[in-house]
Amino acid sequence: MLIAEDEPLARMAAVQALSAAGLDVVQACDATEALAILAEHSGVHVLVTDIVMPSGTVNGYQLTAMIAARWPQIRVLIVSGTDRPQPSELPLGVGFLAKPWTGPDLIAAVRALAAQQGNDV
Template sequence: MENAQPVILVVDDEPLTRLYECDVAEEAGYLTVGAFSAEDAIMELEGPTEFQVMLTDVEMPGGLDGFALARTVQERWPEVRIVITSGEPDYADQAEESDLTFVAKPFTPDQLNSALQARASGPDRS
C-alpha cells in the first residue's frame, strides 16, 4: 500500500538533531520515523512501513556508519532514495561518488527540504 505522503526515515544518533530534522520534514508535508543508529534503521526498513527516502548522518555509533548503511539500503531496498548529512564537508565528494545527495550541517530548513524533495521525486537509481 502506498502512502499519500512520502515517508522519510531519519537516522541520527543526536536526539535533538534527529528531532529537528523530523520537524523540518514534517512541516514540509512528509511523514517521518526516527532511528538512533544504522542497526535501528535496518530494523525499521524491515518492518511494514514503506519508506521513500532515508536521511542519514555519516558518523554514528555501532558497526555501520552512514555510508555503510546507504550501501546496505541500496542493495536491499533500491527503491529508497538516500540523503547523507554531516558536519564534515569532506564527505560531500564520497556522497557524490556513491550517487547520494549530500547536505552539510548546519543546514537551513530550505536546504534540507530541497534535498529531500529532489530525492523524493527524483528518478529511480539505475
C-alpha cells in the same frame, strides 16, 4: 521518510522541519534501528542519515551501501558536519547535505531525491 541520526537534537530538528512541511517521518537513533524499521515498513522512499554515528556499529556510508543492496528504490540523503563527499563519490540516488543545514535546505534536498524516483514525499 526515515531519519537515522544519533544526535538527539539534530534528529529532532530534522523531524520537526520535515513534519512541518507535511512529510511523514519515522526516526532511528542509529543504523541498526534504521535497518529494522526498513525491514518492517515498505513505504519508505527516502532515508536521511548522518555519516558519523558512534552509538552504532555501522556508519552512514555503510548504511547507504546496505540500503542500495537490499532496497535500491530508496533514495538516500547523507548529512555530515565533518565529511564533504564530492558528487562523483556518491552512488546514483544518493545526495549530500552539509551540516549545519537549514529546514528549507533539508526539505528541498529530500524533495529533490524523491523526485528523481518519481515520488512526491
